[in-house]
Amino acid sequence: xxxxxxxxxxxxxxxxxxxxxxIEELRRELGLDDIIKLASNENPLGPSPKAVEAIEQKLSxxxxxxxxxxxxxxxxxxxxxxxxxxxxxTGNGSDEILTMAVRTFCEYGRDSAVISKYSFAAYGIRCQSxxxxxxxxxxxxxxxxxxxxxxxxxxxxxxxxxxxxxxNPTGTYVSGEALRGFLQEIPDRVVVLVDEAYHQYVEAxxxxxxxxxxxxxxxxIVTRTLSKCYGLAGARAGxxxxxPELIGCMNKVREPFNCNAVAQxxxxxxxxxxxxxxxxxxxxxxxRRALEAGLKTLGTLGVEWVPSQTxxxxxxxxxxxxxxxxxMLHKGVIVRPMAGYGLDKWLRISLAEEEKMQRCVGALKxxxxxxxxxxxx
Numbered sequence: 001x002x003x004x005x006x007x008x009x010x011x012x013x014x015x016x017x018x019x020x021x022x023i024e025e026l027r028r029e030l031g032l033d034d035i036i037k038l039a040s041n042e043n044p045l046g047p048s049p050k051a052v053e054a055i056e057q058k059l060s061x062x063x064x065x066x067x068x069x070x071x072x073x074x075x076x077x078x079x080x081x082x083x084x085x086x087x088x089x090t091g092n093g094s095d096e097i098l099t100m101a102v103r104t105f106c107e108y109g110r111d112s113a114v115i116s117k118y119s120f121a122a123y124g125i126r127c128q129s130x131x132x133x134x135x136x137x138x139x140x141x142x143x144x145x146x147x148x149x150x151x152x153x154x155x156x157x158x159x160x161x162x163x164x165x166x167x168n169p170t171g172t173y174v175s176g177e178a179l180r181g182f183l184q185e186i187p188d189r190v191v192v193l194v195d196e197a198y199h200q201y202v203e204a205x206x207x208x209x210x211x212x213x214x215x216x217x218x219x220x221i222v223t224r225t226l227s228k229c230y231g232l233a234g235a236r237a238g239x240x241x242x243x244p245e246l247i248g249c250m251n252k253v254r255e256p257f258n259c260n261a262v263a264q265x266x267x268x269x270x271x272x273x274x275x276x277x278x279x280x281x282x283x284x285x286x287x288r289r290a291l292e293a294g295l296k297t298l299g300t301l302g303v304e305w306v307p308s309q310t311x312x313x314x315x316x317x318x319x320x321x322x323x324x325x326x327x328m329l330h331k332g333v334i335v336r337p338m339a340g341y342g343l344d345k346w347l348r349i350s351l352a353e354e355e356k357m358q359r360c361v362g363a364l365k366x367x368x369x370x371x372x373x374x375x376x377x
Contacts, residue, residue, distance in 0.1 A: 010131040017121055021334050032332045036356050039167070039336040041198075041312050045283060045354035047266075048276045051232055052372035054269035055262050066261040069240040073259055074086060077239045083209060086244040089251060090259050090267075094225035095122055096239030100250045101221055101240075102126045105191045111159035116145050118170055118341055120195065133157065143170040143306050143314070147182040156188055162194040165210065166202055169338060169348045171308030176208025183210075183217035191246070193220045198310040200229035200277060201284055209307065211241060218243060228311060229253070229280050230270040231352055237263035237270075248333035284311045287351035294361030301368045312350045314338070319371050321347045324364070327371065331363040 020039030026032060032316045073090045080090075091097040106113065112133035116365040126371075127134050135153040140146040144164060154161065163182075166173035174182075183192060194210035210222045221242040223241075227233035237259070291313055295303055302318030318326050321344060325337040349360060 047231035048270040050273040051270040094223040097240040290357035309359040315361040
């Protein structure tokens with residue numbers, strides 16, 4: 001229990017973000033050598049080769065502070081999206097853009113935010129840490145965003161709305177038509193942040209990036225990350241696109257040297273590595289096919305999953321997800337329990353190469369057969 005005079009209730013009750021269990025930690029705990037991590041939606045192919053080459057050339061200069069304006073990163077994003085530099089902001093992963101948006105546009109302790117119940121945990125954490133009134137909106141059937149309910153939750157105190165498209169941890173998405181309608185409906189004064197961390201993996205024909213909707217709602221921020229499809233989770237490289245007015249305001253609160261020297265050379269190289277992106281998407285497609293085929297064989301054990309447009313599947317267990325997670329660790333397979341989202345029976349499983357998916361399904365079958373037999377006894 002924290003001393004009552006140390007922090008306010010909004011910090012005392014805040015549940016911090018819990019990342020996926022590292023391979024090194026499991027190796028120390030159980031002494032295992034053959035471990036696969038399917039918990040953090042990382043790229044199984046590793047980082048973009050072009051980014052690796054750029055990073056290697058930069059290593060001897062790490063004693064020099066990075067460019068505080070991240071000029072080359074900004075220019076690379078500007079060229080990639082064909083937008084003016086003034087409409088680009090870069091961050092220590094796209095997570096930092098979320099933080100900057102809350103700090104910039106929301107008045108501490110006075111404004112409210114609208115967030116869908118089962119969307120990325122970081123949104124709620126950022127807002128609660130800024131002492132905002134968070135309006136949690138239930139999801140629709142199939143664990144999809146209920147945009148109508150989100151629009152109804154907006155009132156005169158609402159300053160920001162978060163939409164992950166496609167969404168983590170459900171893997172579901174919002175169609176282009178639905179998102180456009182939502183942006184047209186809500187008040188112009190409300191900032192809408194659309195997080196497109198998993199954009200490259202989407203195959204749905206009716207999906208449309210919010211980058212193409214920036215003329216629909218003026219106070220729109222679209223974020224992207226290079227942690228997923230580009231394989232640069234460890235480099236922490238992300239960016240946001242918006243109007244010069246919003247970007248200018250966010251730059252006022254941006255930390256000095258917020259983008260490290262490695263990220264500043266990795267991002268431009270990775271954005272140019274189209275061959276690697278294509279291969280990453282193909283491996284992801286093959287992995288999804290393999291995992292879904294394996295999960296179908298576990299249907300008699302009560303396994304279900306949500307159709308996904310990302311590089312993971314949200315899978316429902318017949319027993320408490322945490323029990324399955326713990327048992328899977330002993331088989332050297334790290335997945336992600338979803339109890340922190342209120343999804344007690346669910347696990348999130350990252351997609352990878354076919355052989356890893358087959359190993360995951362085999363381990364899951366053994367674990368569920370043991371756990372369900374214990375329940376029957």
